[in-house]
Amino acid sequence: MACRISELVLGCRDPERLAKFWCEVLDFVVLDRDDEDIEIGPRSGFGGPQPTMVLSRTDGQNGTLRLHIDVSATDQDQQAELERLLAAGAHRVDIGQTGLEPWHVLADPEGNEFCLLKARIAPI
Template sequence: MALTSEQVLVHAVDPAALGQWWAEALGWVVVYTSADEFEIRPEPDRMPGLDFVRISEEKQAKSRLHLDFRPDDQDTEVARLVAHGARRVDVGQGDQASWVVLADPEGNEFCVLAPSAD
């Protein structure tokens, strides 16, 4: 038996707004929208994607799952994402961490890692 990752679900108070924010932040395309769901992918037929699904309550605690991104230039990417509406957050990473923790407009944490040593 083989499993293939198709998408990561993200609960959102406003799936369309949050999904559009992520689509623009990642340069991904919208593949599906409805009143309660907004799905994006790197390309129309490329998975995994992110599927934003309506939930009535706002985020209340640190996310139990988050995304990590490894850019070529961490400082430039952090600055771009902050200018796009992300905000820096402290989840206990300390001052010496090699990654930067940000949150999207609904407070979902994600990390921008240092460039690969390769």
Template sequence: MAVRIAQCTIDVEDLDLMVSFWSAALGYEIERGDDGSAKLWPPGQPSASSPSFWLQGSGTAKRGKNRLHLDLVADGDPQAEVRRLVELGARHVDVGQSGTEQFTVLADPEGNEFCVLDSAPTR
């Protein structure tokens, strides 16, 4: 037996800001809760392997470097995707990269680090 990732949950301080960023970044559909949270769903009829995102209002700012982060892969040119994400509100961050990595490290508008990979992982 094994488990799979069904959902990614992010504690957020500014729900509206983060819903705007992550729904545009991922192209996901928004379902707002009445409890200060929002669910982001993959568009159309997602497969069981497409995780949803739950943005959970925490009312507190992020502290320190993430211990777990997302690695995203672009449908097209990864550097064009990095530029698009920066235009949406992401920023470049330095977490100790050497400059020869096959990914770009960004942070969302609240400082949560994530990477845009140059290509999808392979075995």
């Protein structure tokens, strides 16, 4: 049983500017966008051997995490993986979720936040 890093989420003031920069640096393309976020990644898209990057508009206030990891289960569904991560020492974190999100916000034993996504991806 395992997870893989599927996304790196970077809080930023100007997602368009950073998307252009990181696409140039990493030879990535824009995969998806909405009002607040731009997802960039390899041409093969989400779930491939490299994680994608989500550039997420933030106001830059102190205390706001600038970078966090999203993980996806590789060999079981999200609920089973959630139970495994909690048993391994992760704990739930409330950042104002509604409970309808398709991800779970967790923290490692030292309090570093990460998200468990619903999407399952193949192991490498």
